[in-house]
Amino acid sequence: NMIFIPREGEGERRVAASADTVKRLTGLGFDLVVEAGAGARSGILDSDYETAGARIGTVADAASADIVLKVNRPGADEISRYKSGAAVFASMDPYGNEAALAAMARAGLTTFALELMPRITRAQSMDVLSSQANLAGYRAVIDAAHEYGRALPMMMTAAGTVPAAKVFVMGAGVAGLQAIATARRLGAIVTATDVRPAAKEQVASLGAKFIAVEDDEFKAAETAGGYAKQMSEAYQAKQAALVAEHIAKQDIVITTALIPGRPAPRLVTRAMLAAMKPGSVAVDLAVERGGNIEGSVKGSVATVEGVTVIGYDNVPGRVAASASALYAKNLFAFLETMVDKETKTFSINADDELVKATMLTQGGKVVHPNFAEAAL
Numbered sequence: 058n059m060i061f062i063p064r065e066g067e068g069e070r071r072v073a074a075s076a077d078t079v080k081r082l083t084g085l086g087f088d089l090v091v092e093a094g095a096g097a098r099s100g101i102l103d104s105d106y107e108t109a110g111a112r113i114g115t116v117a118d119a120a121s122a123d124i125v126l127k128v129n130r131p132g133a134d135e136i137s138r139y140k141s142g143a144a145v146f147a148s149m150d151p152y153g154n155e156a157a158l159a160a161m162a163r164a165g166l167t168t169f170a171l172e173l174m175p176r177i178t179r180a181q182s183m184d185v186l187s188s189q190a191n192l193a194g195y196r197a198v199i200d201a202a203h204e205y206g207r208a209l210p211m212m213m214t215a216a217g218t219v220p221a222a223k224v225f226v227m228g229a230g231v232a233g234l235q236a237i238a239t240a241r242r243l244g245a246i247v248t249a250t251d252v253r254p255a256a257k258e259q260v261a262s263l264g265a266k267f268i269a270v271e272d273d274e275f276k277a278a279e280t281a282g283g284y285a286k287q288m289s290e291a292y293q294a295k296q297a298a299l300v301a302e303h304i305a306k307q308d309i310v311i312t313t314a315l316i317p318g319r320p321a322p323r324l325v326t327r328a329m330l331a332a333m334k335p336g337s338v339a340v341d342l343a344v345e346r347g348g349n350i351e352g353s354v355k356g357s358v359a360t361v362e363g364v365t366v367i368g369y370d371n372v373p374g375r376v377a378a379s380a381s382a383l384y385a386k387n388l389f390a391f392l393e394t395m396v397d398k399e400t401k402t403f404s405i406n407a408d409d410e411l412v413k414a415t416m417l418t419q420g421g422k423v424v425h426p427n428f429a430e431a432a433l
């Protein structure tokens with residue numbers, strides 16, 4: 058079977074295979090074809106892929122691919138290049154994009170949305186949400202520090218003392234916890250909030266102070282899958298009052314709050330930004346899902362009520378070399394489960410829970426229960 062690694066579209070620096078995963082996939086019996094320049098924006102040379110066992114090809118090779126490894130969902134033009142029956146693995150961003158899923162189904166593609174991978178022990182090595190969110194949380198702090206006109210650590214010098222920056226992280230999932238750790242490493246005084254009670258201990262273990270409305274609703278706010286629930290209006294009002302008071306004393310706010318399949322909760326209003334000190338910085342990691350911060354602009358840095366609000370999209374792509382290495386490994390780990398080690402044959406087992414959870418389209422239809430109806 059032939060695996061094709063295309064060069065991603067403009068604006069995407071990541072790539073879905075590394076020299077390491079090319080070598081491993083070759084070892085599993087696959088023929089690897091990498092589109093020329095696919096790794097360039099992640100610092101991987103064509104010659105690196107060649108040394109690892111791949112052939113360097115062109116878009117024309119797409120037509121003979123049995124398997125396509127990608128970072129982002131293929132667009133309309135790209136879909137038409139793949140043969141019916143080809144399996145495409147990517148971050149598909151399926152929610153709200155049912156028309157695009159239907160198009161992939163019509164093209165006969167068997168597609169897998171890596172972000173729907175269940176968060177069970179067996180699939181930890183395939184968890185692209187975690188590998189990419191981790192780097193996004195790190196980069197959010199670096200981007201904030203870059204825009205901030207002051208130092209983050211306390212510095213005692215002969216010329217006087219620079220106080221430590223106060224960093225507030227909203228949403229303490231994978232991205233938020235890494236943001237806390239990174240801000241701590243830079244010497245900031247860090248506080249954090251979340252609606253899931255389990256976050257409290259994790260925040261404390263990183264040396265940050267946990268701040269939240271801890272009422273009865275909070276105590277029951279985690280789903281069986283470990284995700285946040287949509288909170289009631291009453292809770293949101295209490296949370297907003299607490300945040301408003303706390304945020305006014307912060308130098309940097311980093312928001313990471315998401316609820317699967319829903320728009321991001323609005324956590325920071327213009328009035329809250331207005332109460333922050335001049336020179337403060339906010340980073341909205343949820344900007345692609347509607348944003349946690351009022352006034353954040355997807356893809357750029359805006360000044361809102363005197364606060365520098367960073368709304369970069371695709372933040373993992375801002376740490377492309379690291380993000381590609383981890384993403385490629387996640388894909389490899391999933392693909393490996395579909396290969397018989399003895400006979401080196403590739404097959405998709407529709408009864409496997411990982412396949413059930415991630416397969417979007419097959420045999421001309423949208424098969425995933427969450428999207429099948431909407432795509433009709």
Ligand code: NAD
Pocket residue numbers: 175176177178180181184186187190227228229230231232233250251252253255256282283284285288313314315316317322324
């Ligand atoms: P996410 O990206 O869906 O959301 C980010 C954070 O925002 C979450 O912690 C969420 O609780 C929080 N949030 C949502 N609404 C909020 C609000 N109104 N105010 C404040 N915070 C709010 O989450 P994630 O990073 O994907 O992690 C979700 C859970 O999954 C965590 O418990 C994490 O530890 C767990 N997890 C488990 C595994 C595994 O077992 N394999 C892997 C990764 C993550």
